[in-house]
Amino acid sequence: MKSIESLNVTRGARWEAKAAQYRPMLRDQNLPADFARDLQSIFFSENPSKFFFILRTEHMVVEADSNVQDIMERLQTYRNRLTFVFEGYQYQLGDFNLKAGRAVLNGESIRGIVLEVEYLPVSSIEKSRTLLQEFVELWQDVISKHSLNGKISHLEPPFGSYLLSDTYSWQHTAVQYTNMMTHFLSQRS
Amino acid sequence: MECIMQGIIETQHVEGLAVLLQGLCGSQRQAVKIHDLCLKSGPNLGQVPSEMHLMCDLSHQEPRWIVRHVGGAMRGAGAEQMPALVRSVLNCRISNNALRFFHSLGYKLDHELLQTGFKFQFHKVVPITVSVTSVCKIPKLHMIEEAVPITPGLQLVEVSASTSGDNYTEVAAAVSGLAEQLAPLLHLSKPGVLTGVVPTASAAASSLTSRATKVP
Numbered sequence: 001m002k003s004i005e006s007l008n009v010t011r012g013a014r015w016e017a018k019a020a021q022y023r024p025m026l027r028d029q030n031l032p033a034d035f036a037r038d039l040q041s042i043f044f045s046e047n048p049s050k051f052f053f054i055l056r057t058e059h060m061v062v063e064a065d066s067n068v069q070d071i072m073e074r075l076q077t078y079r080n081r082l083t084f085v086f087e088g089y090q091y092q093l094g095d096f097n098l099k100a101g102r103a104v105l106n107g108e109s110i111r112g113i114v115l116e117v118e119y120l121p122v123s124s125i126e127k128s129r130t131l132l133q134e135f136v137e138l139w140q141d142v143i144s145k146h147s148l149n150g151k152i153s154h155l156e157p158p159f160g161s162y163l164l165s166d167t168y169s170w171q172h173t174a175v176q177y178t179n180m181m182t183h184f185l186s187q188r189s
Numbered sequence: 190m191e192c193i194m195q196g197i198i199e200t201q202h203v204e205g206l207a208v209l210l211q212g213l214c215g216s217q218r219q220a221v222k223i224h225d226l227c228l229k230s231g232p233n234l235g236q237v238p239s240e241m242h243l244m245c246d247l248s249h250q251e252p253r254w255i256v257r258h259v260g261g262a263m264r265g266a267g268a269e270q271m272p273a274l275v276r277s278v279l280n281c282r283i284s285n286n287a288l289r290f291f292h293s294l295g296y297k298l299d300h301e302l303l304q305t306g307f308k309f310q311f312h313k314v315v316p317i318t319v320s321v322t323s324v325c326k327i328p329k330l331h332m333i334e335e336a337v338p339i340t341p342g343l344q345l346v347e348v349s350a351s352t353s354g355d356n357y358t359e360v361a362a363a364v365s366g367l368a369e370q371l372a373p374l375l376h377l378s379k380p381g382v383l384t385g386v387v388p389t390a391s392a393a394a395s396s397l398t399s400r401a402t403k404v405p
Contacts, residue, residue, distance in 0.1 A: 024234060024295065031233045035295030055293055062290045064256070064283040071258045071279050077235035077294065 012090035015099055016045040019086070019181045022078040039078055040178045044170070052174035056182065059161045061171045082106055084181045086114050095120050096135060103184055111184040115139075115152060116176075123168045125159065155183055192273040192361045193349040194368050196377035196384050200342050203306075203321055205394025206374050208401040210309045210319055213370060218307040221322055222247040224333055225304060226288065228296040240299065243287050247333075256283045256291075263357070272365035273348075274379040275357045301327050303336040306344060314363040317350045319371075343386075346375055 022039040040054040043066065051069055053062040072078060088101015099116035117135055122128040133154075140152050157176045164172055198206055207218060224245040230238050242257040260277030262268070268275060292298075306322030323344050325336035348368050352360040368377040373393035376384040 025236055027233050027236060033233055033295075035231065035234060036293045039294065053290065055290065058289075058293050060286060060290060060293070062284050062286055064287075065281045067279060068256065068281045068283065071241065071256060071281055074258050074260065074279070075230070075235065075239045075241065076237065077230055077239060 009091040009093045012092055015088060015090050017086040017177050018043045019084040019178055021081045023081045025077055025079050042174045042177050047170055050170060054174060054178045061162055061174055063171055086177060114180060125166050125168055155180060190275060190352045190357060191278045191349050192275050192352050192357060192364045193347060193380060194273045194364055194377040195380045196346045196375040197343050198346055198375045199386055200344055202374060202390045202394035203344055205397040206321060208397040214309040214311050218309050220248045221304060221306045221308050221320055223304045225302045227299045228291050229299045231295045231297050234295040254283050254285050254287050256281050256287060271361045273361040275361060303327055303333045315350050315360050317348060317364060317367055320347045348377055
């Protein structure tokens, strides 16, 4: 956050994304269960009318109205196993929208810091790729010059395997954040 | 939640009903074409069996998918006295990969239906929808072109309105009030209560359609 605020950016609103991982509820643990065990979901405070599900093995992202949570609760077939909350502040720097915050597991354990960079004029992922990479490299230089610890590690999102289009959308964001959740879970605490 | 009443009408009297509804509603009818897929949880999934409906609205250029969960009906002496059924219903728009999604979660297709017809949207005390549809079974998996009516010669009429927990009495009264206005053509009651066709339907339909023809 210090590195961003040193750039004379405009600090904006708080942001939050809540991701969850589920497990199926089985009547008998000893019987075979021929269904998904990697169901994830994500909800964004900036897009409160929508809710997203991800099935990682199937490379599927499902978008629904946010009241789908009520339906899932009534069906009582999948139970929330853990929750990740990504939260922090937004910043505006020219044509770039930055989000920086922390990733918290089950409300207790901070598993890392997340940084999101959005280039507002272009919604094509391929056309903006180089520009975004250069921006992140500049940001890394700023961090180093301020003698701050930490290195920005880019997590390449698997958009291609989800058959998402080149035009960036909330479904792309859903894949990115659940991918981050999976990454943090795979790291040792 | 929703309040709902249902009835049946012979296909030959549907146009008469449409004339009556047009007169009462004052707006144009809208086409209804819905592919209704009933999904049930597979064995061993969930503490109790569950089901939901995936409804694909085919009346627009781009199909629109909705996931629908119908819960239990309101119970008790008060509920039994009401002419309309009040039940818990949740509808939610969902992307067009919903069927594959729920299949992956362990839901199996139990049956599928195609409902075609029309509906009128009333804006009285509360918004009320009256739909008149032919309900068809689909003999081959997802082949809606080969759908055949379950009851040839008969169509389903539904009068329904959304309600919250605190205004269902008012909404049920509005639904049954509208249902009474359709009495010459059909008898409406709670789903599951057999009503049959009304003997005055033929005369009433003829009168309505001849009036509609004469109006310049």
